[in-house]
Amino acid sequence: MRFTTKSLLLSGSILAAAMAFGPGATAWAQEATFVMASNDVGAPSYDPIRGTKLNAATSLIYDRMVIQDADQSFHGQLATEWESTADGMAWTFKLRPGVTFHDGEPFNAATIVWWVPQFAGTENAFMTDAIESVEVIDDLTVKFVMKNPDPNLLSNMASIFMGIPSPKAYDAMGTDYGVTGAVGSGPFTLQSFTIGQETVLASNEAYAWASNLSENQGPPHIKTLTVREIPEDSTAFLELRTGGVDMLLSVPTDFLPQLEAEDSIAVGTLPGTGIFYIPINTTVAPFTDIKVREATALAVNQKEILDNLFGGIGSEANNFLISSLLAADVDPALNISHNPDRANELLEEAGWAMGSDGVREKDGTRLQVALWTQNGTEFKRVTEVVQAQLKAVGIGADITVFDSATINDQYRKGNEHQLAVRSYSWANADIIDWFFAGSRLGYPNVSMWNDPKAEVLNKTAMTGSRTWEERVANFKAYHEYVLSQFVFAPIYQPVQIHAYSKDNITLPETVRGTRLQSQTVVDITVN
Template sequence: MRYISKTRLFASSMLVSVSVFGLAIAANAQEATFVVSAQNVGTPSYNPINGTQLNDAITLIFDRMVIQDADQTFHGQLATEWESTADGMSWTFKLREGVTFHDGEPFNAETIVWWIPQFAETENAFMTAAIESVEVIDDLTVRFVMANPDPNLLSNMSSGFMSIPSPKAFDALGDDFGVTAAVGSGPFKLESFTVGQETVLSANEDYAWASDLSKNQGAPHIKTLTFREISEDSTAFLELSTGGVDLLYSVPTDFLPRLEGEPSVQVGTMPGTGLFYIPINTTVEPFTDIKVREATAFAINQKEILDNLYGGVGSVANTFLIDSLLAANVDPTLRISYDPDRSKAVLEEAGWVMSSDGVREKDGTKLQVALWTQNGTEFKRVTEVVQAQLKAVGIGADITVFDSATINDQYRKGTDHQLAVRSYSWANADIIDWFFSGQRLGYPNVSMWNDPTAEEMNLAAMSGSHTWEERVANFTTYHEYVLSQYVFAPIYQPVQIYAYDKEAISVPEAIRGTRLQSQTVVDITVN
């Protein structure tokens, strides 16, 4: 209206052109650019069913049956109500009415009948393995008949891997789904995707089914949202401080003083859901020897890394699970904490003798190993400290840095790697299954661990639990056995730190969810 009022003496043709120009400016003003977490750089696809690595845009393209709040409670998204029978052998879900996919196809009970079987024989099959069949009660009601109780069903359904795609598009695109196109029912539509570079989304103007965790129940305020992939933290920081991007999903703690010194930058924190650790390849020498694995685990000075690299922000990791999970409450004697004397003594017991160059030897062979990591400032810095800490007990380590888009393929070879520095972000004990199951050797089971006792415990934890309490007990037992075999070394539990340009966008003070996901993004406005 401002442009029209200033041009009333112009010809009608001029009024039209100026009005169009004004609308273009208004549309441009609703654009924003976010930077994905460094650990998710190189995500190869937006296929939630077949994917093993997804980035922060997945929950914007797709909806899920339920979503989880920061307090771990579950809220309906595509499901509005649910109930389970007392024996856990049946779950009934009421579905949201009026939902359509980006291609105009309806979401209904038949969608669920199609969706669940798609997980069979994929890396994510365990998420639906307990569901024997899906029954249609009516167009908006389904019943899951269970092969066995799964007290973790709601948690699985809140995962980005259980986002629901359009059946029509999924079947039509085949292996290209998630690469050339990704069709969901979420608040944003996929416009373009270049692996390792950027993803461009546009607002789904028909969106009218946000969960009760979102204040905005309609289309997103941001009309064009670009996700950039920047592996170097210093580059991402520079882009934010100079106005090149509007929000960083992840900020290393050592950048906090610099960011807090930027008047236009607002920093926020959330409870952490992840952990840095060192998988140990149990199938290659010298790590077939449990004593060498034990020595490696106790050589890591977690407190030094916390204090010197992270400024004391976050906490040390002594197990494989984040502290907030009940299955992290293991026998204290099994926790892995820095003990260089124990590390050196165990190496001596295993026959590895210190040599003049500070690297141990045994039968003429040096204790020199390969230490892998991926691109990104944080990964490289942690890996360099780990290298020094290993050298302090007599283990030499040669660092190799891989592009994050290719490192998983390298792991799948199985025998080339020995140690690595990795991280995960997952607020559920079933992450132990994901990284240590004998069914997934190479990747994601980078430790190449295939132990019959562990497999029995895994089965009991994943599919033999009838109640939540029983599941916690089974996972605690499984977790304790993993710790006792030294198939990894824990390092650090980060908090989630994000930062944004407060002059460019406004972010809700309370982040609803375990991560910065769709329920909060739809409430972000452009200033």
């Protein structure tokens, strides 16, 4: 079933509150329009606590306790200082004074006492599970008493899923929060949100608490920012080229030659934070057989995709983590690379004989599988190449393209998909837990993998590490076991590319952060 989204605007009361906190609301001349990455299209809400898919605009609405720079160092945003006890069983955070939410409510220690328990029972609960309680030291100081050490706590705090909403607004809107309204303390207030189409933001003219990653310590220079959702990368490129939009937050590599040929367009890059990969549904035949899964993974020619589709920009992906993470440094024998000879051997061993039309058969059944993807030029092109690579070893694949806003609901059914082409953006090893934990079958665990040994390794990695070194070792062991079971096939590790009109906007000389988010957007000026 496909689902149709519909426009949902801010309720009158929340819109009035947001407008009330924009004293400069008459200065609408400083406008800009950005286009978010096609992978971000279709996020159903701006609820960072209950949401499982958030888009790039989330960081503009909400502040976080800490944020990360490109070198993965941590910098205070709503927290100014922090320290952990030697045993990791307590963290103390000093909070930034003078911060208010868009609805005028103060940010203080009471906010944190309310905020942390909200994650209980949500799919994001793992981010705060290690926190036993929050103690108030004074109005601007809190202490986290831990159930167990969590050396990853700062990384969690830097996630956009830990943007802090106004307690008053969150409680008042209930399950409508994030759709009919969203109230944070960030540099922009939410004016309207049309699911799958666009988000309109206004400068928070009270903003005076940017992190030290921003040159501008006051309100954003952009007074009205429209963030559009355009699923087709070619359409987004045309919009930038013809002046319909000012910036693309993500650009496919195959558009680079055309963009670089345009005198009015500037292109920038950041290190990649994600992987393109193929989750393999381990609960549906023929992929209940590990030999078929391994053959499928070995059929993928990463170098061909890197060179021919991405012009050699980025790198091959041979496991599930970006190469900058220490837990990506696995036993080389476990990395997954193109090996068609071994793929053919495995399929023969599994009883799948090559048919006259190039598709294998077994007991009268053809090795014809479903290959899903989402709309977007890049996804469709990668999927078409993967289809041809599978066919080269005798696996036929029928491609189905879903709207990015609805495909996750299809995965949740659990038994209709077999293979898919997906990507993620996340600079932390706990992404393995997110996509392979047995508690998240269907989505985000599209592989439908629920393995007892994996669950033990997962628990140790997520909750059994006292130090950062232990955490790396535990995630490396978990990662290696996932690789050994061939529950996915790695494809490609991109760099992050953005492009913008030099005539319309000016970016700071250095883009700060692991991706282009609020710390850079507040510094962008309109020409």
